[in-house]
Amino acid sequence: MPVCFMIMPYGTKPTQAEPGRGPAEIDFNALWDRGYVPTIKALGYEPIRADQDTGAMIASQMLERIYFADLVLADMTIPNGNVYYEVGIRHASQQTGCVLLAADWSKPLFDVAQMRTIRYPLSEGSITEHTAKAFRAAIGDSITMLRDGSSPMHQSIPGYPDKVDPAKATIMRNQLAELADFQTRIRTVRAALPNERMNAAQELIAREGNPPTTYPKAIALVMLLRDVADTAADWTIVLDFVRSLPAKFADQPEMKENRAFAAAQIGNEQQAIGEIETLIELAGPTPERLGLMGGRYKRLAKTAGSDAEKRQALAKAIDCYERGMELDLNAYFCSGNLPRLYRTRARAGDEERAQTTLRLVIAACERARRLNVADEWLRPTLLAAAFDLGEADKADELADQVIDEGQSKWKVASVLGDLEASVAQTKDAEKRARLSAVIERIKAA
Incomplete structure (x- = not known):
């Protein structure tokens, strides 16, 4: 019987899908057992997955399975590095017999998004029998239609691999x-x-x-x-x-x-918001996109004509930054903006939220420093965090670095308004005076 080798994640994995667009996590073992295995057998193949191989799945064995399998299926629902790597190997090594599949709500990475992919419904991640039945109905005939299509390597390079x-x-x-x-x-x-x-x-x-x-x-x-x-x-x-x-x-x-x-x-905030919303709809959310949209709503909150408009814009800014932070806690661009917005909103629990978020910001920035991450926003984020915490000594120390290294390197023009907002929110009069003096030092530089 011909063999079908399955490339997919194992166990239960988070999806990072937007709320309401897909489940928070998927049991890929259940998807394999209840969805893929019956479908593969119905198509006349023997289903094999790497973790069910009888021997240790070292690299050479994995390469053999990918190369010699009569059919390779790859589930691209979540951006799993191993899956993408193994798909690339199959595309380069065999002209046909590689089929990509993904949940209908998923957002594959840019390059793979251009390739033909079978989309299947997946409204919940535990894979009930109802879900499995809909899944099997969606993929069986489509696999048969796509399995003989040429790989991108063979399509793009005539004569590949030995007759170029x-x-x-x-x-x-x-x-x-x-x-x-x-x-x-x-x-x-x-x-x-x-x-x-x-x-x-x-x-x-x-x-x-x-x-x-x-x-x-x-x-x-x-x-x-x-x-x-x-x-x-x-x-x-x-x-x-x-x-x-x-x-x-x-x-x-x-x-x-x-x-x-x-x-x-x-200053065209509404146009920017519309552009980003369309981009997220088409290509999925990222901390950068949500942070960019949060910034637009933050500006609208400052220029709002009424208290109601200000509250609405502030709520949307907080929502965007929170969603961006949740996608990646190390992406401090989003979390670095939240403390001042929480304090501006001033609901019950917002000061505690601000303090918790500040600890996250500092931890993410320190991690970036240890790893020598080349990020132009690392310095200004640390400066803003010092002001948000009311740490005048730390702010004074960082101001020395601003003076030594120059305002542009610390993006003073971009963060000055945030520093002044932090000073305005500082309740301790002595700290407020010291932080104000630090701002004057930075301006004078």
Whole structure:
């Protein structure tokens, strides 16, 4: 009997699905036993999964199973590193016989999202008989339809693996050399004096062609513009460039994220919120996206025309930041904004929430420091946390570093309003005076 090798997570795993869009966790062992095994057998294959192999599943054995299996099924519902790696091996080693599957609410990572995937219903994660029946009905015929399709490697490279046209290889090497030259020009612009970078970036865009010929060039130019932008006029240039791109580039998730970010920088909060909501709907939530949207609502709360509008915007800002924090406790961008918002809301328990969140922020920042994480927001987050905690000595120490290293490295222009808000929320008069003096020192620098 032909063999079907199953690539999937084992045991019960969290999904990180948004509330109401999917279960919080999935029992993948139950999904295997009640869903996949009956389906695979009905298709005429012997079902095998790595953890049920009789010997130790070392790397060489895993590679053998992936290569020699008549059919490979891969469940991509959650972003599991082993699953993605093993799918890549099968795509590179065999032309056919690899089928991707995922729950209908899941958000696969960017590259895999472009590949044909069988979607199945999965409203709960314990896999009741009703769920298993609907699952089996959704995937059986679809597997038969997709199992003979060519892998992305074989589709993209004619003659792969041993009959590749040498002329095409030469063309690709020339393209890579051209890309290396382009990246050198990008680095040259970044190395220019700060007041010259935006003009240099625009000159580079004019030389490269507008629009750029490839997506890697397009996203590289957008990131360059974003990194050198300073004023509202600069951010308008970023937004106009993204809007000028062809739909095949502009519709990619990272382009939409940058378009929303640029819109936010020029004060178009509603447009930015709409962009981010659409992006989350299409590509799923991330701490960065939820943090960006939380920031837009935070600004709306400051400029609200009525108390009711302010309360609504504040509630939405807190909700976005909380959801972002829950996705990744180490992503301190979201949690770092919450203490001041809790104190502004001032409900019962909000001060305790602020203190708990501050401990999380400090722990995440210290972890990032130990791991030498290259994050431009690490310094300003630590500075804001010192103010939120009312630790004047620590704030004074960090102010020395701001003066030594420069305001731009500490993003003083971006966090100054938050520091002043923290001072206003400090009840102890002596601490409030000392923190105010630290702000004046930072401004004077």
